[in-house]
Amino acid sequence: MSSPRSALLDVQLQLTLHSPDRSFVLDVAFAAASQRTALMGPSGSGKSTVLQAIAGLMPSARGRVRIGPQTLLDSAQGIDLRARDRRVGVVFQDYALFPHMTVEQNLQFGLQRLGRRIDADQAQRVDALIRQFDLQALRGGLPRNLSGGQRQRVALARALAIEPRLLLLDEPLSALDAPLRKRLRRELAEMLDRVQVPALLVTHDPQDVEALAQEVICIDNGRIVDCNPDLGEP
Numbered sequence: 428m429s430s431p432r433s434a435l436l437d438v439q440l441q442l443t444l445h446s447p448d449r450s451f452v453l454d455v456a457f458a459a460a461s462q463r464t465a466l467m468g469p470s471g472s473g474k475s476t477v478l479q480a481i482a483g484l485m486p487s488a489r490g491r492v493r494i495g496p497q498t499l500l501d502s503a504q505g506i507d508l509r510a511r512d513r514r515v516g517v518v519f520q521d522y523a524l525f526p527h528m529t530v531e532q533n534l535q536f537g538l539q540r541l542g543r544r545i546d547a548d549q550a551q552r553v554d555a556l557i558r559q560f561d562l563q564a565l566r567g568g569l570p571r572n573l574s575g576g577q578r579q580r581v582a583l584a585r586a587l588a589i590e591p592r593l594l595l596l597d598e599p600l601s602a603l604d605a606p607l608r609k610r611l612r613r614e615l616a617e618m619l620d621r622v623q624v625p626a627l628l629v630t631h632d633p634q635d636v637e638a639l640a641q642e643v644i645c646i647d648n649g650r651i652v653d654c655n656p657d658l659g660e661p
C-alpha cells in the first residue's frame with residue numbers, strides 16, 4: 428500500500444502472537460491525516476497490540492511505521508528504532524503510574540538515562556508540565572493518593588515529558604465512572620488541543636470518538652475493516 432504524502436501517521440504492521448492453545452494474527456495497514464484519530468474495535472480485536480507495536484514494545488512486529496517524515500520502523504530497509512528512540516508517548520488504560528514514585532518522579536522517569544540525573548533543560552520541562560497540568564500541589568504526592576482525574580493528568584503529562592512525536596492513548600477514560608468520564612472527556616479534548624501533538628486513541632465509546640477524534644479507523648480480528656459497512660438495505 429502506498430502512503431499518502433499528507434499522512435501524519437502511516438502504519439503497516441504484521442505480527443503473530445502465540446500462546447500454547449492459540450495464535451492471534453495482526454495484519455493491518457492504515458494512514459491517518461488528522462491530528463486526532465480514534466482506533467475502534469471489539470474486545471480482543473488487536474487495538475492495544477497496534478499501539479504497542481507503534482510504540483516499539485512488540486519486537487516481533489514487521490512492516491512500516493512513519494510519523495510524518497520520521498520512519499520508526501521499516502523492515503524492508505532494516506529500520507527498527509528502539510522504544511526509547513521512537514519518541515512516542517503512551518497513556519495506558521489504567522495510567523500505569525509508578526506507585527512508589529511521586530508525581531514529579533513519574534514525570535522525570537521517561538527522561539532519565541540509566542544512572543544519570545536529568546539535566547537543567549529537562550527539569551525545566553518537567554516544571555512547565557507540572558504547571559501546565561495544574562499539578563503543583565501534588566508534585567510530591569504518590570499516585571495512590573490521587574483522584575482518577577489527577578491520575579489522568581499525571582499520565583498525560585508524563586507521556587508529554589519526552590516531547591513525543593505522537594501520543595498513544597489506550598482507553599484513557601475507561602477506568603472512570605460515568606459522571607467523571609464525561610467531565611474528563613471534555614478536559615482531555617481541551618488538553619489535546621492545547622498540546623498540539625498528534626494522537627491515536629483507542630476507545631470502545633462513540634461519545635469518545637465524537638469528542639476526541641476527527642477520524643476513525645476500525646479494526647476487527649486483527650484486520651482493518653470498514654467502520655460503516657453497507658448493510659445492503661435499499
Ligand SMILES: Nc1ncnc2c1ncn2[C@@H]1O[C@H](COP(=O)(O)OP(=O)(O)OP(=O)(O)O)[C@@H](O)[C@H]1O
Binds near residue numbers: 470471475476477
Ligand atoms: N501471547 C498471546 N498469544 C496469543 N494471543 C494473544 C496473546 N496475547 C494477546 N493475544 C490475543 O491478541 C488479541 C488482541 O489483543 P489486544 O489486547 O490487542 O486486543 P484489544 O482490541 O486491545 O482488546 P481490549 O479492547 O479487550 O483491550 C486478543 O484476542 C488476545 O487474546
